[in-house]
Amino acid sequence: MGKRAKQDLPLHKVIMVGSGGVGKSALTLQYMYGDFVEEYDPTKADSYRKKVLLDGQECLIDILDTAGQEEYAAVSFYYFLSNFYHIILWTDIKLSLIIIRDNYYRSGEGFLCVFSICERESFAHTQDFRDQILRVLDDESIPFILVGNKADLAQKRRVSTEEAIARAREWQCTYYETSAKTRQNVDEVYNDLMRKIKIRKDNTRE
């Protein structure tokens, strides 16, 4: 196989969603750099790009690591200050955050919807993320994987594998249990999602 310029490679765009503290950043950084990061700025939303081999073929993966709305406090505050001489209502700020969020959802080709197996609330929230994504993209067949992270903390488990599988079945998506700490299933979730994205692109091209 001849060498291809980076810009000619197929590009797959992945978006991480889920409540704060579930390990979206830890999973992303583990996948990108092979390291477990104990402390990462919870308000930081960043994007990453890496050249990877998918089933023997080179491609690029773009990962957008998002920060949830409750973590936007800092952004909102800045927004507030920058509009200091205008009357800004909190609802305006909330609305503009929703617009920002919907815009980045629109840029995604596949989603990793993450919760922590140690936190029931984060599992409940996956329904909200699913609803938001489907509302924006209006497409039930968008590549989407449900991810139960922190699988290494088995003694703190609050969400059973069975109920997570039941939800995945309802959504007709795949479920994985991962650990950003031990790297369990980390490559697998990203590879599986890229595969689903690729299949979908190949099908729509025909």
Ligand code: GDP
């Ligand atoms: P985010 O808000 O979803 O991006 O969550 P972070 O990636 O910042 O992780 C929140 C906290 O959970 C950090 O202290 C991480 O070190 C920790 N964490 C993330 N993933 C795992 C995991 O798989 N196992 C364990 N034991 N801790 C994790």
Ligand code: MG
């Ligand atoms: Mg984060």
